[in-house]
Amino acid sequence: MKAAAFDYLRPADLGEALALLATHKDDCKILAGGQSLVPAMNFRLARPAILVDINDLNELDYLRADADHLKIGALTRHAAFHRPVVEGPLGTLLAKVVRYIAHYPIRQRGTFAGSLSHADPASEWCLVAATLRAEMLAKSVRGERVIAAGDFFHGTFTTALEPDEVLAEIRLPAMAPDWRVGFYEFSRRAGDFALGMAVAAARVEEGTIREARLGVGGVADRAIRLGTLEDQLVGKPASSALIDGIAREARGMIEPNGDIHASPEYRRDLIATSVKRALTEALA
Amino acid sequence: MNWIGRRLPRLEDPALLKGGGSYVADHAGKAAAVCFVRSPVARGTIVSIEMPSDGTVFTGRDLADVKPIRPILHRPDYVAIGQPVLPVDRVSFCGQAVAVVVADDAALAEDLAEQVFVDIDVADAIVDFDTALAPDAAPVHPEATSNVVVEGRMKTQGLDQAFAEAAEIVALDVRSHRQSAAPMENRGGLAEYDAASGRVTLTASVQMPHMLRTGIADTLGIPESELRVIAPDVGGGFGQKMSLFPEYVVLVWLARKLKRSVAWIEDRRENLLASAHGRDQAFSLRGAFARDGRLLGLEADLRSNIGAFSCYPVTCGVEPLMAFAELPGPYDFAEYGVRSRGVTTNTCMMAPYRGVSRPTLTFSMERMMDVAAKRLGIDAAEIRRRNLIKAFPHRSPTGLVYDEGSYLQAMEVAIEAAGLPAFRARQEAMRERGRYLGVGLSVFSERTGYGTPAYAARGMEIVPGYEIVDCTMDPSGDVVLRIGSSPHGQGLKTSLAQLVSDELGVEPQRIRIISGDTDATPYGWGTFASRSMVIAGGSSKLAAGKVAGKLKTIAATLMETSPDDIELKDGWARVSHSNQAMEIGTLARAAYHQSHRFKGLLPGLHENAVYDPGGTFSNASHIAFVEVDIETGGVRVERFLVAEDAGVLINPMIVDGQITGGVAQGIANALFEEIVYDDTGNLLTASFADYLPPTAAEIPEIEIMHMETVSAESVTKAKGVGEGGAIGAPAAVVNAICDALSPFGIELFELPATPQRIREALRRAGGASYA
Numbered sequence A: 001m002k003a004a005a006f007d008y009l010r011p012a013d014l015g016e017a018l019a020l021l022a023t024h025k026d027d028c029k030i031l032a033g034g035q036s037l038v039p040a041m042n043f044r045l046a047r048p049a050i051l052v053d054i055n056d057l058n059e060l061d062y063l064r065a066d067a068d069h070l071k072i073g074a075l076t077r078h079a080a081f082h083r084p085v086v087e088g089p090l091g092t093l094l095a096k097v098v099r100y101i102a103h104y105p106i107r108q109r110g111t112f113a114g115s116l117s118h119a120d121p122a123s124e125w126c127l128v129a130a131t132l133r134a135e136m137l138a139k140s141v142r143g144e145r146v147i148a149a150g151d152f153f154h155g156t157f158t159t160a161l162e163p164d165e166v167l168a169e170i171r172l173p174a175m176a177p178d179w180r181v182g183f184y185e186f187s188r189r190a191g192d193f194a195l196g197m198a199v200a201a202a203r204v205e206e207g208t209i210r211e212a213r214l215g216v217g218g219v220a221d222r223a224i225r226l227g228t229l230e231d232q233l234v235g236k237p238a239s240s241a242l243i244d245g246i247a248r249e250a251r252g253m254i255e256p257n258g259d260i261h262a263s264p265e266y267r268r269d270l271i272a273t274s275v276k277r278a279l280t281e282a283l284a
Numbered sequence B: 001m002n003w004i005g006r007r008l009p010r011l012e013d014p015a016l017l018k019g020g021g022s023y024v025a026d027h028a029g030k031a032a033a034v035c036f037v038r039s040p041v042a043r044g045t046i047v048s049i050e051m052p053s054d055g056t057v058f059t060g061r062d063l064a065d066v067k068p069i070r071p072i073l074h075r076p077d078y079v080a081i082g083q084p085v086l087p088v089d090r091v092s093f094c095g096q097a098v099a100v101v102v103a104d105d106a107a108l109a110e111d112l113a114e115q116v117f118v119d120i121d122v123a124d125a126i127v128d129f130d131t132a133l134a135p136d137a138a139p140v141h142p143e144a145t146s147n148v149v150v151e152g153r154m155k156t157q158g159l160d161q162a163f164a165e166a167a168e169i170v171a172l173d174v175r176s177h178r179q180s181a182a183p184m185e186n187r188g189g190l191a192e193y194d195a196a197s198g199r200v201t202l203t204a205s206v207q208m209p210h211m212l213r214t215g216i217a218d219t220l221g222i223p224e225s226e227l228r229v230i231a232p233d234v235g236g237g238f239g240q241k242m243s244l245f246p247e248y249v250v251l252v253w254l255a256r257k258l259k260r261s262v263a264w265i266e267d268r269r270e271n272l273l274a275s276a277h278g279r280d281q282a283f284s285l286r287g288a289f290a291r292d293g294r295l296l297g298l299e300a301d302l303r304s305n306i307g308a309f310s311c312y313p314v315t316c317g318v319e320p321l322m323a324f325a326e327l328p329g330p331y332d333f334a335e336y337g338v339r340s341r342g343v344t345t346n347t348c349m350m351a352p353y354r355g356v357s358r359p360t361l362t363f364s365m366e367r368m369m370d371v372a373a374k375r376l377g378i379d380a381a382e383i384r385r386r387n388l389i390k391a392f393p394h395r396s397p398t399g400l401v402y403d404e405g406s407y408l409q410a411m412e413v414a415i416e417a418a419g420l421p422a423f424r425a426r427q428e429a430m431r432e433r434g435r436y437l438g439v440g441l442s443v444f445s446e447r448t449g450y451g452t453p454a455y456a457a458r459g460m461e462i463v464p465g466y467e468i469v470d471c472t473m474d475p476s477g478d479v480v481l482r483i484g485s486s487p488h489g490q491g492l493k494t495s496l497a498q499l500v501s502d503e504l505g506v507e508p509q510r511i512r513i514i515s516g517d518t519d520a521t522p523y524g525w526g527t528f529a530s531r532s533m534v535i536a537g538g539s540s541k542l543a544a545g546k547v548a549g550k551l552k553t554i555a556a557t558l559m560e561t562s563p564d565d566i567e568l569k570d571g572w573a574r575v576s577h578s579n580q581a582m583e584i585g586t587l588a589r590a591a592y593h594q595s596h597r598f599k600g601l602l603p604g605l606h607e608n609a610v611y612d613p614g615g616t617f618s619n620a621s622h623i624a625f626v627e628v629d630i631e632t633g634g635v636r637v638e639r640f641l642v643a644e645d646a647g648v649l650i651n652p653m654i655v656d657g658q659i660t661g662g663v664a665q666g667i668a669n670a671l672f673e674e675i676v677y678d679d680t681g682n683l684l685t686a687s688f689a690d691y692l693p694p695t696a697a698e699i700p701e702i703e704i705m706h707m708e709t710v711s712a713e714s715v716t717k718a719k720g721v722g723e724g725g726a727i728g729a730p731a732a733v734v735n736a737i738c739d740a741l742s743p744f745g746i747e748l749f750e751l752p753a754t755p756q757r758i759r760e761a762l763r764r765a766g767g768a769s770y771a
């Protein structure tokens, strides 16, 4: 259980880091919190020749909220979200969701950006990013670009990031105070990856849903935003019959994967239940 | 002051809690690192092994002189299978070590291991019972004609009659999936070569150091004097660390061959792949019940998957023969018919795991009682009341003799504490709201502390059982106890110190216990099978008693009274009915330095004693409360009660710890842990991301009540208590799940009851809301 030999580089600032990535490209890997990469290296499933450790890049360690976005710098740890980082529904949602990610010590090191870059299909942050339509700011020596969540996740452990790019910042759209949010996850043990989970958010005016967000994770090769179901919710009064109907539709829409913990059939159950419970919480 | 019965904080803990523990890996620093190259396939012929030219690598050919590990049972139905330390011609399970690499550090060793290429001509693996027992199944081992390698059978005279007279016959097929004991510390060994003496010291994470010395010496063909085995602090064993594993033989061979120190520190992947498993069992039961719920007879077909090899020294008979002998459990019935088979497959070897067969057999019997109760319209507790053993000694249909116990009373105490009427009301109210609560009961016996007669009856060639203890008081009055038991987390040193304190009248803190070193302790059998408190405790008490007798004679001589009038307590020898007293330290000094004054006594204070008891049965009743989420199939254990009778408790806190840990493993057995192989014998659960020991978040606080039946079968009046928690919990939890799901008529017979299986059952029962 020892990693294969690798070189270790520790750039002092972003410029230096980007230069190293440009030089070494596929031969290197960024080391952020190390909570996914290091276990994979110890199992020798990942064998980067070079590690570029970004932990000294203080310029990426920030959380900023403006009128439009919550901006999450690449070195923001999971644990930063234990308490709401912004007032209102978004901060509440993130503070709820973070408790489902791994265990306390892992949350002290693992980063939001690392989760997104790693793109585990059962990552809570990937689900949040996909459902809330996050934008990813990628930087390289070639410049920077903004990638929409819908384009960012390509499948299990694969994203739109190029080998020379750093995911520098994640932008979550701000949520007005009248949004309501819900999250439900089912896993075998506390801290385990989800076998099924859902995020829901809605803005309700006088009993009618005006805007909705809905996504599920842990069931396919990436988190899935359920856009057509969001549309179905809009304009309708919130009711348990509506929620039940949406849950059933979600169940039928997705072709889930199977593994030793959950067959596709069982995952369908979890999709329906997660959607139902997340929506129920949001629309309560 | 009496020390027995006090919740004395464990003497072991300060060092462990402050980082002062000393585990194998703590010693391995300067040694060369060893890495095993393991078979990637479950079955096949070794065609060739390609090795890097620049490394130290050995294969089975290099170890040709080493004998295979081949434990023996003297039974006509037992087929002895030899396990080569490193195979030459064929591999028998995925993860079997086929070559060994030595390098300066662990990373380099792994680099080298990657360069060893084992070319295997792959054959179809036999993984499950159906394939292994098919009439045309190819035997896993050429030396066996079938895959049944041990088989117990019996049938009492009146069995057919019992079935003929039955008002209700309850048949069930029970499946327990495979588990790992998952000790916190994996296996590991450091073999150090001493150039001066030519001896090797093996420091290893094991439960039976003397047995390991014998086993390694026998396979290497060397006298035991050339080997010293040390078990330092050991981070849990649960049976997994009893066996002689090939890895340890290879380590000693390497140290002798290379004349240097070598260390192997196992990782979790290897441990899950290649140490030992247990509980892979399929039981079919038929119970013949009278109208009033009395069990008249029981017929059982029991299969245990023993994996690819037979574990040394207890053999692959350990699960099947335990199941054979102990299935009747706490119930009083006369007619019994059983066939119990050990089935070999291309999977990791089965070895004892806390409870050995009894979790599965208790699960089977307790599920049967619940199903029978429902069918006969009797309450679950009532059917047990009518069947539990009430008179002692009780002789089971297989000839086991149960000493005094409290089967019925323990159950009544648990039921009383459970507050069932209030629970039933809450259960009903919650069901209205779509929430499913359930309560489940289990009652069981736990055979503990058995000595050589029990093992001899199994036909074991190596018959474990007794313990020898040396007890020495030094001239300053401090005590050293040398024991053959080998505790690994149980707090045995504290319990023994308390026991000996009361014999000798000195504080537990002044009693040092030496264990786990074959150079420093009498030959013994280590710690397993809920034996140490009974057996090592018994011999400790007897040995300390002899020293106490000598102290009293010395005190009586010096104070001119009779030894019968001397009481040893709180550091003093007091003459009863007078205020005459002498410090025990003064007497100890006299024993060594004034020995000429004590006619007829040998100088010094050094005694030993042997204890080899027939065994004593503990008993307990567990009650689990659960909530089942019918949409996800998730189960939460809300509350868990244990009424346990382990006789006299030497240290109740330690006993509670044993029960709590056991119940946690039992809940793991009921809900979480499962080793999964695919059809080709490839392991799918090779890390704790897939093999799921529960965390503290999944285990409720365990509420424990104690009964105290004093048995004549134990000189300390203590009964064993190491396994009970794990034995009773799966049955209670699954009975509770079935109670919760009774509106759907669901009966589960499979362990673990995973969310997926529960949803599947709901789907079949029409209770799946999205079906």
Ligand SMILES: Cc1cc2nc3c(=O)[nH]c(=O)nc-3n(C[C@H](O)[C@H](O)[C@H](O)COP(=O)(O)OP(=O)(O)OC[C@H]3O[C@@H](n4cnc5c(N)ncnc54)[C@H](O)[C@@H]3O)c2cc1C
Pocket (backbone or CB within 6 Å): A029, A030, A031, A032, A033, A034, A035, A036, A037, A038, A039, A074, A100, A101, A102, A103, A106, A109, A110, A111, A112, A113, A114, A115, A117, A118, A120, A122, A123, A124, A125, A161, A165, A166, A167, A168, A191, A192, A193, A194
């Ligand atoms: C026991 C355990 C349980 C866990 N449970 C969960 C869980 O329930 N839910 C969950 O979501 N996660 C879980 N995780 C994973 C954890 O959340 C990781 O922290 C996270 O997936 C990766 O973040 P990191 O900062 O540690 O990244 P690292 O491990 O350092 O890197 C992961 C990958 O992302 C790349 N990378 C990292 N940062 C960047 C960047 N800024 N730009 C470009 N590439 C980058 C790396 O090169 C690497 O390929 C668990 C981990 C463990 C060990």
